[in-house]
Amino acid sequence: MPEPISPRDRLIVALDMASPDEAERLIERIGDAASFYKIGYRLGYAGGLGLAERLVRGGHKVFLDLKLHDIGNTVEEGVQSLAGIGATFLTVHAYPQTMRAAASGRDTAGTGLKILGVTVLTSYDDADAREAGYGLTVADLVAVRAAAAKAIGIDGIVCSAAEAAQVRAILGPDRLIVTPGIRPAGAEIGDQKRVVTPAAAMRAGVDHVVVGRPITGAADPRDVARRIVDEMAAAL
Numbered sequence: 588m589p590e591p592i593s594p595r596d597r598l599i600v601a602l603d604m605a606s607p608d609e610a611e612r613l614i615e616r617i618g619d620a621a622s623f624y625k626i627g628y629r630l631g632y633a634g635g636l637g638l639a640e641r642l643v644r645g646g647h648k649v650f651l652d653l654k655l656h657d658i659g660n661t662v663e664e665g666v667q668s669l670a671g672i673g674a675t676f677l678t679v680h681a682y683p684q685t686m687r688a689a690a691s692g693r694d695t696a697g698t699g700l701k702i703l704g705v706t707v708l709t710s711y712d713d714a715d716a717r718e719a720g721y722g723l724t725v726a727d728l729v730a731v732r733a734a735a736a737k738a739i740g741i742d743g744i745v746c747s748a749a750e751a752a753q754v755r756a757i758l759g760p761d762r763l764i765v766t767p768g769i770r771p772a773g774a775e776i777g778d779q780k781r782v783v784t785p786a787a788a789m790r791a792g793v794d795h796v797v798v799g800r801p802i803t804g805a806a807d808p809r810d811v812a813r814r815i816v817d818e819m820a821a822a823l
Protein backbone atom coordinates (compact mmCIF):
# COMPACT_ATOMS: atom_id res chain seq x y z
CA MET A 588 0.00 0.00 0.00
CA PRO A 589 1.24 3.57 -0.68
CA GLU A 590 2.46 5.83 2.16
CA PRO A 591 -0.31 7.97 3.70
CA ILE A 592 -0.20 11.59 2.45
CA SER A 593 -0.90 14.41 4.91
CA PRO A 594 -3.76 16.75 3.95
CA ARG A 595 -1.29 19.66 3.52
CA ASP A 596 0.90 17.63 1.14
CA ARG A 597 -2.20 16.75 -0.88
CA LEU A 598 -2.61 20.37 -1.96
CA ILE A 599 -0.54 21.43 -4.99
CA VAL A 600 -0.67 25.17 -5.66
CA ALA A 601 -0.41 26.05 -9.38
CA LEU A 602 2.06 28.93 -9.72
CA ASP A 603 0.62 30.27 -12.97
CA MET A 604 2.44 33.58 -12.57
CA ALA A 605 4.40 35.74 -15.01
CA SER A 606 7.78 35.65 -13.25
CA PRO A 607 9.74 33.83 -10.54
CA ASP A 608 9.66 37.04 -8.42
CA GLU A 609 5.89 37.11 -8.49
CA ALA A 610 5.74 33.39 -7.68
CA GLU A 611 8.17 33.77 -4.78
CA ARG A 612 6.08 36.58 -3.31
CA LEU A 613 3.02 34.35 -3.42
CA ILE A 614 4.89 31.42 -1.84
CA GLU A 615 5.99 33.71 0.98
CA ARG A 616 2.42 34.86 1.58
CA ILE A 617 1.19 31.26 1.65
CA GLY A 618 3.90 30.34 4.19
CA ASP A 619 3.46 26.96 5.82
CA ALA A 620 -0.12 26.56 4.57
CA ALA A 621 1.24 24.69 1.51
CA SER A 622 4.34 22.68 0.69
CA PHE A 623 3.84 21.55 -2.91
CA TYR A 624 3.97 23.88 -5.94
CA LYS A 625 3.29 23.36 -9.64
CA ILE A 626 5.21 25.15 -12.37
CA GLY A 627 3.52 25.11 -15.77
CA TYR A 628 4.01 26.80 -19.14
CA ARG A 629 3.63 30.39 -18.07
CA LEU A 630 6.26 30.35 -15.35
CA GLY A 631 8.33 27.50 -16.79
CA TYR A 632 9.04 29.48 -19.96
CA ALA A 633 9.83 32.62 -17.94
CA GLY A 634 12.62 31.40 -15.66
CA GLY A 635 10.52 28.92 -13.70
CA LEU A 636 12.92 26.00 -13.99
CA GLY A 637 15.54 27.91 -11.97
CA LEU A 638 12.85 28.65 -9.39
CA ALA A 639 11.98 24.93 -9.35
CA GLU A 640 15.54 24.09 -8.35
CA ARG A 641 15.51 26.76 -5.62
CA LEU A 642 12.21 25.48 -4.25
CA VAL A 643 13.53 21.91 -4.12
CA ARG A 644 16.68 23.11 -2.31
CA GLY A 645 14.44 24.98 0.13
CA GLY A 646 12.56 21.80 1.03
CA HIS A 647 9.45 22.28 -1.09
CA LYS A 648 8.01 19.70 -3.45
CA VAL A 649 7.74 20.67 -7.10
CA PHE A 650 5.47 19.46 -9.88
CA LEU A 651 6.82 20.33 -13.35
CA ASP A 652 3.70 20.57 -15.48
CA LEU A 653 5.26 20.76 -18.93
CA LYS A 654 2.88 18.26 -20.58
CA LEU A 655 5.50 16.82 -22.91
CA HIS A 656 4.27 15.29 -26.17
CA ASP A 657 6.54 14.64 -29.16
CA ILE A 658 8.26 11.77 -30.94
CA GLY A 659 9.57 9.19 -28.52
CA ASN A 660 13.25 10.09 -28.77
CA THR A 661 12.57 13.76 -28.02
CA VAL A 662 10.34 12.95 -25.05
CA GLU A 663 12.84 10.47 -23.62
CA GLU A 664 15.72 12.94 -23.83
CA GLY A 665 13.56 15.80 -22.55
CA VAL A 666 12.63 13.78 -19.48
CA GLN A 667 16.32 13.03 -18.86
CA SER A 668 17.16 16.75 -19.07
CA LEU A 669 14.40 17.63 -16.59
CA ALA A 670 15.10 14.79 -14.16
CA GLY A 671 18.09 16.58 -12.62
CA ILE A 672 15.96 19.44 -11.26
CA GLY A 673 14.82 17.33 -8.33
CA ALA A 674 11.10 17.70 -9.00
CA THR A 675 8.63 15.14 -7.67
CA PHE A 676 6.26 15.05 -10.68
CA LEU A 677 6.48 15.75 -14.42
CA THR A 678 3.50 15.60 -16.79
CA VAL A 679 3.35 14.13 -20.28
CA HIS A 680 0.26 13.69 -22.43
CA ALA A 681 -1.13 10.18 -21.92
CA TYR A 682 -0.48 8.85 -25.44
CA PRO A 683 1.06 5.36 -25.25
CA GLN A 684 4.16 6.20 -27.35
CA THR A 685 4.79 9.33 -25.29
CA MET A 686 4.31 7.54 -21.97
CA ARG A 687 6.65 4.69 -22.97
CA ALA A 688 9.36 7.18 -23.91
CA ALA A 689 8.87 9.14 -20.68
CA ALA A 690 9.07 5.96 -18.58
CA SER A 691 12.29 5.05 -20.34
CA GLY A 692 13.80 8.53 -19.75
CA ARG A 693 12.72 8.36 -16.09
CA ASP A 694 14.34 4.94 -15.63
CA THR A 695 17.59 6.00 -17.30
CA ALA A 696 17.81 9.15 -15.15
CA GLY A 697 16.94 7.27 -11.93
CA THR A 698 16.39 10.43 -9.87
CA GLY A 699 13.04 9.41 -8.38
CA LEU A 700 11.09 11.74 -10.68
CA LYS A 701 7.54 10.45 -11.13
CA ILE A 702 5.75 10.72 -14.47
CA LEU A 703 2.06 11.66 -14.58
CA GLY A 704 0.03 11.05 -17.74
CA VAL A 705 -2.50 13.79 -18.53
CA THR A 706 -5.59 11.90 -19.74
CA VAL A 707 -8.21 14.44 -20.86
CA LEU A 708 -7.84 18.09 -19.85
CA THR A 709 -10.36 19.28 -17.26
CA SER A 710 -11.38 22.11 -19.59
CA TYR A 711 -12.85 19.48 -21.98
CA ASP A 712 -16.34 18.04 -22.01
CA ASP A 713 -17.79 15.47 -24.40
CA ALA A 714 -18.46 18.11 -27.08
CA ASP A 715 -14.82 19.27 -26.95
CA ALA A 716 -13.61 15.67 -27.29
CA ARG A 717 -15.90 15.22 -30.32
CA GLU A 718 -14.64 18.47 -31.84
CA ALA A 719 -11.06 17.19 -31.42
CA GLY A 720 -11.95 14.08 -33.44
CA TYR A 721 -12.48 11.52 -30.69
CA GLY A 722 -15.37 9.06 -30.93
CA LEU A 723 -15.41 8.40 -27.17
CA THR A 724 -16.92 10.26 -24.23
CA VAL A 725 -14.49 12.00 -21.91
CA ALA A 726 -15.08 9.33 -19.25
CA ASP A 727 -14.32 6.50 -21.71
CA LEU A 728 -11.24 8.26 -23.09
CA VAL A 729 -9.93 8.82 -19.55
CA ALA A 730 -10.47 5.11 -18.81
CA VAL A 731 -8.61 4.00 -21.96
CA ARG A 732 -5.69 6.30 -21.19
CA ALA A 733 -5.56 5.32 -17.50
CA ALA A 734 -5.40 1.65 -18.46
CA ALA A 735 -2.57 2.37 -20.93
CA ALA A 736 -0.69 4.40 -18.29
CA LYS A 737 -0.92 1.51 -15.86
CA ALA A 738 0.22 -1.07 -18.41
CA ILE A 739 3.19 1.10 -19.42
CA GLY A 740 4.30 1.70 -15.82
CA ILE A 741 3.51 5.39 -15.47
CA ASP A 742 3.45 6.57 -11.85
CA GLY A 743 0.10 8.29 -11.91
CA ILE A 744 -2.44 10.14 -13.95
CA VAL A 745 -4.04 13.56 -14.17
CA CYS A 746 -7.80 13.61 -14.70
CA SER A 747 -10.82 15.32 -13.19
CA ALA A 748 -11.90 14.13 -9.75
CA ALA A 749 -15.22 13.42 -11.48
CA GLU A 750 -13.50 10.35 -13.01
CA ALA A 751 -11.37 9.46 -9.97
CA ALA A 752 -13.44 6.58 -8.61
CA GLN A 753 -13.57 4.91 -12.04
CA VAL A 754 -9.84 5.55 -12.54
CA ARG A 755 -8.95 4.16 -9.10
CA ALA A 756 -10.66 0.91 -10.05
CA ILE A 757 -8.43 0.75 -13.15
CA LEU A 758 -5.15 1.84 -11.54
CA GLY A 759 -5.40 0.01 -8.22
CA PRO A 760 -4.04 1.52 -4.98
CA ASP A 761 -0.38 2.03 -5.94
CA ARG A 762 -0.60 4.68 -8.69
CA LEU A 763 -1.32 8.33 -8.06
CA ILE A 764 -4.42 10.25 -9.09
CA VAL A 765 -3.81 14.01 -9.36
CA THR A 766 -6.78 16.26 -10.12
CA PRO A 767 -6.96 19.88 -11.28
CA GLY A 768 -10.33 21.49 -11.92
CA ILE A 769 -10.77 21.80 -8.16
CA ARG A 770 -13.06 24.55 -6.90
CA PRO A 771 -14.14 25.19 -3.31
CA ALA A 772 -17.91 25.73 -3.18
CA GLY A 773 -18.80 29.14 -4.62
CA ALA A 774 -15.41 29.77 -6.31
CA GLU A 775 -15.33 31.01 -9.89
CA ILE A 776 -15.04 28.16 -12.39
CA GLY A 777 -13.31 30.09 -15.20
CA ASP A 778 -12.41 27.91 -18.21
CA GLN A 779 -12.66 24.61 -16.32
CA LYS A 780 -15.53 22.28 -17.26
CA ARG A 781 -15.14 19.16 -15.07
CA VAL A 782 -15.05 20.75 -11.63
CA VAL A 783 -15.14 19.09 -8.18
CA THR A 784 -14.75 20.40 -4.60
CA PRO A 785 -11.70 19.47 -2.48
CA ALA A 786 -13.85 17.35 -0.14
CA ALA A 787 -15.54 15.44 -2.97
CA ALA A 788 -12.13 14.81 -4.56
CA MET A 789 -10.91 13.18 -1.33
CA ARG A 790 -14.03 11.06 -1.10
CA ALA A 791 -13.44 9.89 -4.69
CA GLY A 792 -9.95 8.59 -3.85
CA VAL A 793 -7.77 11.42 -5.21
CA ASP A 794 -4.19 11.65 -3.90
CA HIS A 795 -3.40 15.29 -4.79
CA VAL A 796 -5.54 18.26 -5.85
CA VAL A 797 -4.14 21.07 -8.01
CA VAL A 798 -5.51 24.53 -7.25
CA GLY A 799 -4.48 27.71 -9.06
CA ARG A 800 -6.70 30.79 -9.40
CA PRO A 801 -8.85 30.24 -6.29
CA ILE A 802 -5.58 30.65 -4.31
CA THR A 803 -3.40 32.84 -6.55
CA GLY A 804 -6.22 35.34 -7.12
CA ALA A 805 -7.39 35.49 -3.50
CA ALA A 806 -7.00 38.53 -1.26
CA ASP A 807 -5.62 36.13 1.37
CA PRO A 808 -4.03 33.15 -0.41
CA ARG A 809 -2.82 31.61 2.86
CA ASP A 810 -6.34 31.55 4.27
CA VAL A 811 -7.79 29.93 1.13
CA ALA A 812 -5.00 27.30 1.11
CA ARG A 813 -5.66 26.54 4.79
CA ARG A 814 -9.39 26.19 4.22
CA ILE A 815 -8.81 23.78 1.32
CA VAL A 816 -6.47 21.65 3.44
CA ASP A 817 -8.98 21.65 6.33
CA GLU A 818 -11.80 20.70 3.96
CA MET A 819 -9.72 17.77 2.66
CA ALA A 820 -8.71 16.68 6.18
CA ALA A 821 -12.37 16.60 7.25
CA ALA A 822 -13.33 14.48 4.23
CA LEU A 823 -10.58 11.84 4.58
Ligand SMILES: O=C(O)c1cc(=O)[nH]c(=O)n1[C@@H]1O[C@H](COP(=O)(O)O)[C@@H](O)[C@H]1O
Pocket residue numbers: 601603627652678705707708709710745746767768769777779797798799800801
Ligand atom coordinates in the same frame (compact mmCIF):
# COMPACT_ATOMS: atom_id res chain seq x y z
O1 LIG B 1 -1.77 19.10 -15.81
C1 LIG B 1 -2.39 19.95 -15.17
O2 LIG B 1 -1.95 20.39 -14.12
C2 LIG B 1 -3.73 20.32 -15.65
C3 LIG B 1 -4.42 19.34 -16.33
C4 LIG B 1 -5.78 19.52 -16.59
O3 LIG B 1 -6.46 18.64 -17.13
N1 LIG B 1 -6.38 20.68 -16.22
C5 LIG B 1 -5.68 21.69 -15.58
O4 LIG B 1 -6.29 22.70 -15.24
N2 LIG B 1 -4.33 21.54 -15.35
C6 LIG B 1 -3.56 22.64 -14.74
O5 LIG B 1 -4.05 22.86 -13.41
C7 LIG B 1 -4.09 24.25 -13.12
C8 LIG B 1 -5.51 24.62 -12.77
O6 LIG B 1 -5.57 25.98 -12.45
P1 LIG B 1 -6.89 26.68 -11.92
O7 LIG B 1 -7.98 26.39 -12.90
O8 LIG B 1 -6.51 28.12 -11.88
O9 LIG B 1 -7.18 26.09 -10.55
C9 LIG B 1 -3.52 24.99 -14.32
O10 LIG B 1 -2.17 25.24 -14.04
C10 LIG B 1 -3.65 23.99 -15.46
O11 LIG B 1 -2.60 24.13 -16.39
